[in-house]
Amino acid sequence: MPPVLELREVSKAFPNHRAVDRVSLALERGGFYSLLGPSGCGKTTTLRMIGGFEEPTGGEILLNGRDVTRLKPWQRDVSTVFQNYALFPHLSALRNIEFGLREHGRPDTTKRALEALELVRLGAKRDSLPAQLSGGEKQRVALARSLVLEPQLLLLDEPLAALDPQLRKQMRAELKAMQRQTGITFLFVTHDQEEALSLSDQVAVMNGGRIEQTGTPEDLYLRPATRFVAGFLGEMNWFGGVGVRPESTRISGSGPGLPGTVESLLFLGNCLHVHVRLADGGHAVAETPRDGQRFAEGEAVWLSWDAAGELRFE
Amino acid sequence: MRSTWRNHGAAIYAACALAFLHAPLAILILFSFNASRFTVWEGFSLRWYRVALEDPQLAEGLLNSLVIAGVSGVLSTVIGTLAAYAMWRRGARVLSGMLYLSLVTPEIVTGVSLLALFEGAFRFLQLRLGLHTVIIAHVAFSIAYVTIVISARLRSYDRTLEEAAMDLGASEWGAFARVTLPNLAPGIAAAGLLALVVSFDDYVITSLVAGVDSQTLPMVIYAMARRGVSPVVNAVSAFIVVAFGVVILLSERLQRR
Numbered sequence: 001m002p003p004v005l006e007l008r009e010v011s012k013a014f015p016n017h018r019a020v021d022r023v024s025l026a027l028e029r030g031g032f033y034s035l036l037g038p039s040g041c042g043k044t045t046t047l048r049m050i051g052g053f054e055e056p057t058g059g060e061i062l063l064n065g066r067d068v069t070r071l072k073p074w075q076r077d078v079s080t081v082f083q084n085y086a087l088f089p090h091l092s093a094l095r096n097i098e099f100g101l102r103e104h105g106r107p108d109t110t111k112r113a114l115e116a117l118e119l120v121r122l123g124a125k126r127d128s129l130p131a132q133l134s135g136g137e138k139q140r141v142a143l144a145r146s147l148v149l150e151p152q153l154l155l156l157d158e159p160l161a162a163l164d165p166q167l168r169k170q171m172r173a174e175l176k177a178m179q180r181q182t183g184i185t186f187l188f189v190t191h192d193q194e195e196a197l198s199l200s201d202q203v204a205v206m207n208g209g210r211i212e213q214t215g216t217p218e219d220l221y222l223r224p225a226t227r228f229v230a231g232f233l234g235e236m237n238w239f240g241g242v243g244v245r246p247e248s249t250r251i252s253g254s255g256p257g258l259p260g261t262v263e264s265l266l267f268l269g270n271c272l273h274v275h276v277r278l279a280d281g282g283h284a285v286a287e288t289p290r291d292g293q294r295f296a297e298g299e300a301v302w303l304s305w306d307a308a309g310e311l312r313f314e
Numbered sequence: 315m316r317s318t319w320r321n322h323g324a325a326i327y328a329a330c331a332l333a334f335l336h337a338p339l340a341i342l343i344l345f346s347f348n349a350s351r352f353t354v355w356e357g358f359s360l361r362w363y364r365v366a367l368e369d370p371q372l373a374e375g376l377l378n379s380l381v382i383a384g385v386s387g388v389l390s391t392v393i394g395t396l397a398a399y400a401m402w403r404r405g406a407r408v409l410s411g412m413l414y415l416s417l418v419t420p421e422i423v424t425g426v427s428l429l430a431l432f433e434g435a436f437r438f439l440q441l442r443l444g445l446h447t448v449i450i451a452h453v454a455f456s457i458a459y460v461t462i463v464i465s466a467r468l469r470s471y472d473r474t475l476e477e478a479a480m481d482l483g484a485s486e487w488g489a490f491a492r493v494t495l496p497n498l499a500p501g502i503a504a505a506g507l508l509a510l511v512v513s514f515d516d517y518v519i520t521s522l523v524a525g526v527d528s529q530t531l532p533m534v535i536y537a538m539a540r541r542g543v544s545p546v547v548n549a550v551s552a553f554i555v556v557a558f559g560v561v562i563l564l565s566e567r568l569q570r571r
Contacts, residue, residue, distance in 0.1 A: 051477075051481060052480075052481075053477055053481075072480065072485075072486075073477070073480040073481050074480050074481075074482075074483045074484060074485055074488075078481075079481055079482065080477075080478070080481045082474050082477070082478060084472070084474060086472065086474040086475050086477065086478035087478075088475060088478070088479070088493055088497075089475075089497060090493075090496045090497055099479070099482050099484075099492075100482030100483050103479075103482055103483030103484045103488060104483045145482065146481075146482075149482065149483070
């Protein structure tokens, strides 16, 4: 069976810059995938090309093995959850969800739309206009509006960015549950590494219009292929050309090791991050247990690590 | 204490400004109910309204004006809305500059140039001046008003709504018809009423391009007023003022929605 989505060397060049540069990607059916990268890395443009809102300047996009590169958005079996939700302001929650069903000429539109509304637990809000819904509710209507069409692929463009942190964590869990429940392939675009790592089966890290690395969250975190990936996912200390994660960095009040002074202490709840100014002017972070040895600001410390914790890049 | 005086001052100033604006209209409405033919109050009467209603010229003018305003209002609303939409889709700035140019062009210039155009065209077509030329002229100048009102509305319209519609299976036309159009409806209605009013109101351009059989109400009133201030003119004018007031209020309401 061909992958649900395959990108072959897809590029998008704008008059003065190359937003996406020969991106290749294959998504297996039923997975939760993320495109992760800083703003301006080309992830949203990539998503818009898959949705049909931008035409690639090079390469091919295949959906279930079929070339859809030049097809219009309404001709492809994918659906997008937009960052601002893009709910139709003149239609009720129920009518918003019915919209796609009607456009596709499916039967039983109201019944199906109601089921979708129940799926996101908004049955009571069926007649509310978008302006009367909270951010989280709008988000769920947008999700239901796309899911009710049972697309081959659901595209999510930073759907949690506009929510407050508490709600964001809750919606994250709901998204994951929804994906597992429906079995629809999700492609999630985000700049939040924590979001991408916690949600995805596979993550593609983008930078400067190119994919730096694709892999499971564990792969990316433990075996980053490039310096960029190592630095973007989680914190990283750079000792010479070698990268060491804060949790692999040991700190002690005596040598041997790299000398430095404690700059600040950050209490993170489950652990403590000690920020150290190194004698050579560099900066490093060591993670220590909450109930471990205490350090004071300005104290002289030494950092060390095992060879097993080292990450090397060309 | 001082602030009270300042408030009083502002209120008096506002009252004076309003009086300056509207006193002539108030007097006109008042004298339209005057029993006398002259500007001396003799008593309340609906006499002039009866005379106005029975005047065949006024009736014909009113009918012409309504037909012209109705047809040109609908045409210019459709054309102007589509023009504004196309400019919004393409981000055409030069065109919107040209719209304002057509708003500030003196009416007499517009009228003379339209007349020249019609005369030129009539050399090839077997046509003369009439209702149709007035309608074409009114459509020509109303489009600018409609396009500007709709453009203002579109400036705050979220482009991703159309993308979402297409994403859910609507074609470009479907997205426009079923998502953009309903969201623009109050603006379109307001623009349509505005087009109606500017068409009904116009004298200068109309008088240049109208034929002998297409006298509009303002033209009839003007001709009557030139023969001396007739109370019939007062009655008709008072009626127009009230009707227009209602339409403008309605249009304002719709624009605010």
